[in-house]
Amino acid sequence: MTTLYIDADACPVREEAYRVAARYGLVVFVVCNSWMRTPGGPRVTLVVVDEGPDVADDWIAERAGPGDVVVTADIPLAGRALAAGAQALHPAGRPFTPDNIGGALAGRAVGEHLRSMGEVTRGPSAFTPADRSRFLQALDAAVVKARRVARP
Template sequence: MSRPILIYIDADACPVKAEIYKVAERHGLKTFVVANSFMQVPRDPMIERVIVPGGMNVADDWIAERAVEGDIVVTSDVPLADRAIKAGADVIAPNGRPFTEASIGMALATRNLMEDLRSAGAITGGPRPFSPRDRSAFLSALDLAIVRLKRRGFGAATT
C-alpha cells in the first residue's frame, strides 16, 4: 500500500483554495487548510481546517513540521517553500510557479534583496495582481504534481 498524498495549504492569503478543494476531491486527497484565524472550508472529511495560534510563522512551522516526500505544499511564502522542499515535498505557488531545489535559491535571494530594499525605504511596488492566467497555471501545476506523485507510488487517502 502506498502512502497517501497530503496537500497542505498556507491558507491566510491563498487565492486558489476553492480550486484545491475541487482537485483534491477528484483525486481523493486529504487536504489541510492551515491558518491563524477561522476560515470557512467545505464540510468534507477529507478537508481539515487547522487553526494555529497567532504569531510569526506559526502556520509555516505547522506545515513544515509535517510535510514530507509525497506531499504537496501550496504557498507563496519563500522560506516555507524552502523548508518544505528540504523535507522532500512538492511546492507550488498560487500562481502556478513550482518551487524546486533548482529554483529555491534564486527565489530566496530575490526575496531577501526585496526585503532589504523595502527596509532601506525603496518603493518596490509589490507583486502583480492575481489573474485568471495565474489560476489556470496553478491548476495545471497542481494536476501535474499529483500525476507525478502517483507515478512515483503515492496515492489517494483511504477514509
C-alpha cells in the same frame, strides 16, 4: 497517501485546490491564523494556529514530506517543503523546485533589504484568470508526481 497542505491565509486558489483534491481523493490540511469556511467532509481539515510570524508555516513544515504537495506564496516555507521532499507550488501556478528556490530566496532577501533601507518596492503582480488556470494545471502535475513518491 499524498496530502495537500494549503498555506491558506491570503491564498486565492483554495476553491481550485479543493476541487483537485476531491478528484484525486486527497487529504487536505487548510492551515491559517483564523477560522475560514472549508468544504465539509472527512478529507478536509481546517487547522487554526496561533497568531504570530511563521506559526502556520512551521505547522506545515513539520508535517509535509515526500509524496505531499504544499501550496504557498511563502518562499521560505516552499524551501522547507522542498528540503523535506514535498512538492511546493505558488498559487499563481509556478512550481518551486530545487533549481529555482535559491534564486527565489535570494530575490526575497534583496527585496527585504531594500525595504529596510526605505526603498519602495513593487508588491506582487495582480492575480489573473491565467494564473488561476496555470495553478490548476500545475497542481494536477504536482499531485501526479507526488503520488509516484513512496513515503518512508
